[in-house]
Amino acid sequence: MSLSAPTATPSPAAPPPRESASRPRKGHLFTRLDLKYSPYLYIAPFFLIFGAFGLYPMLRTAWMSLHDWDMIGDRSFIGLDNYTRLMQDEYFWNALVNTFGIFALSTIPQLLLALFLANLLNSTLLRAKTFFRMAIFIPNVVSVAAVAIVFGMLFQRDFGLFNWLLSFVGVSPVDWDAGKLSSWTAIASMVNWRWTGYNTLILLAGMQAIPKDLYEAAALDGASPWRQFWQITLPMLKPTFVFVVILSTIGGMQLFTEPLLFGNGVILGGDQREFQTLAMYMYEMGITNLNTAGYGAAVAWAMFLIIVVVSLFNFVLVRRSAK
């Protein structure tokens, strides 16, 4: 097996004496080259491929955003015009509001629920631990496309399960994809279903890293479990919570598949763009309409800046509030 390795042909006919091997500088030429350069060779694949297909497109996005750029035609430099246009673009602001609306409806209940479930799973005497962990995590294994298809039917107006259940409490059938709040709720529920378990496990991992003797000391002092949760668990969980919030922010700001499939593949996200997200608007401008690729690139950079700002904001917020 190892003979097929490209660098494993040094013909080790004369294995270097032990002394010289421990002082490689005086060793064989190959050994010297191997020690000095092979580390770069082994990390090169990552940097080459990431450079070509990751870094370069990102920088090119910035360059494109300064142009009136037709993907299959002409381009001309226009400076920051795309960005000034963006500031007055009502569809952009609409997409921004939709993205934040869905983000709030998914992240806040999701993290609270994850915190609650993680706290339950953290009980040391809990039985069937592995079963519960796996059951709660399994939605994350399903593709977003499949989740969107299944939930699309659960939210169907005429024979969907949610409207059927709502009929028992006297609510008339909701046309989920017709209004802003209703469509945001439906889309956020897909996100919540798929990600609550994942966040539960991350928070659980953070909880398990908290030293147990802190709790035992508190219990001896007569602190109630509720008080222990507030005084020990939450403050100690802060770094993990920041991590989870930032991951949710990066994911939530790029939401694409759920709203796209919820609206049956219409990139506008509903007849009146009720649930078009930023990522969908970027796709509409940059890929559906190839002649406005430069403007689409400006949307992409705006999205990136929003992610950075929101992540920093959440970072500061969580740091402060958990003190």
Added chain:
Amino acid sequence: MISASQRLWRTSPLTYVALVIAALMSIYPFYYMVVIGTRSLDQINDVPPPMLPGGEFGANFGRVLDNDAANFLKGMLNSIIVSSVVTLSVVITGSLAGFTFAKLKFRGRNALLLAIVVTMMIPTQLGLIPLWGMMQTLGWYDSLYAVTVPFLVSAFGVFMMRQYASQAISDELIEAGRMDGASTFRIYWNIVLPALRPAAGVLGLLTFMETWNSFLWPYAILSPENPTLQVSLSFLSYAYYTDYSQVFAATAIGTIPLVLVFLVFGRQIIGGIMEGAVKS
């Protein structure tokens, strides 16, 4: 002490009730997928909706296979090819680079590692539009190269393997290999890679799932004639959204392989995710 901690961690019946409800809500949509996928169209329009699986799966899936617009089998085959190639490559390049960062000394090591960690923070959609244009230039539009080559390496993979290699492999082991005159690559292949197997397995599983489930990029760059499984499912659901039985049968078939993988390796996958969270 024991009694104090037992009182503290006492699990009340309410804990189990809450966890069972959460587990049921997690599992229900799968069950629903199976129910609808095994029912005829007439049955799913009933009020109240059917709650148990039926016997129509064969007929429903038959319609999927006869469906020329969805190219379901081609999508499945494409997904298997792409996910396997990407997984193999991410594990090999990730373990090689991770070992290098953990155990070899070279100039610029810390700066380069930091660069990799930073790239993990960058949202993937930022480069989408130019990447689409690049694929046109390369002639890779609608080709499997477009959905494979950019994903052959992963910053997360390098970082995860680096973390594991720093603790799992002792410097003495590598030094012993050097004493025997082994080249660096031989040390990697014969000593390091076997020792990294547990982490490499988890990385492989996570990568396979992510690639199998990825949507936005394949959707942007592949045509309905040459889709991946997820793209095929989306076109099926657009075109036949009234034929839920057919769409759900296809969705179930596309989901079940990963669920089976998860049922077998779930413990390791969960362990990997939780360990990664504590370290980062």
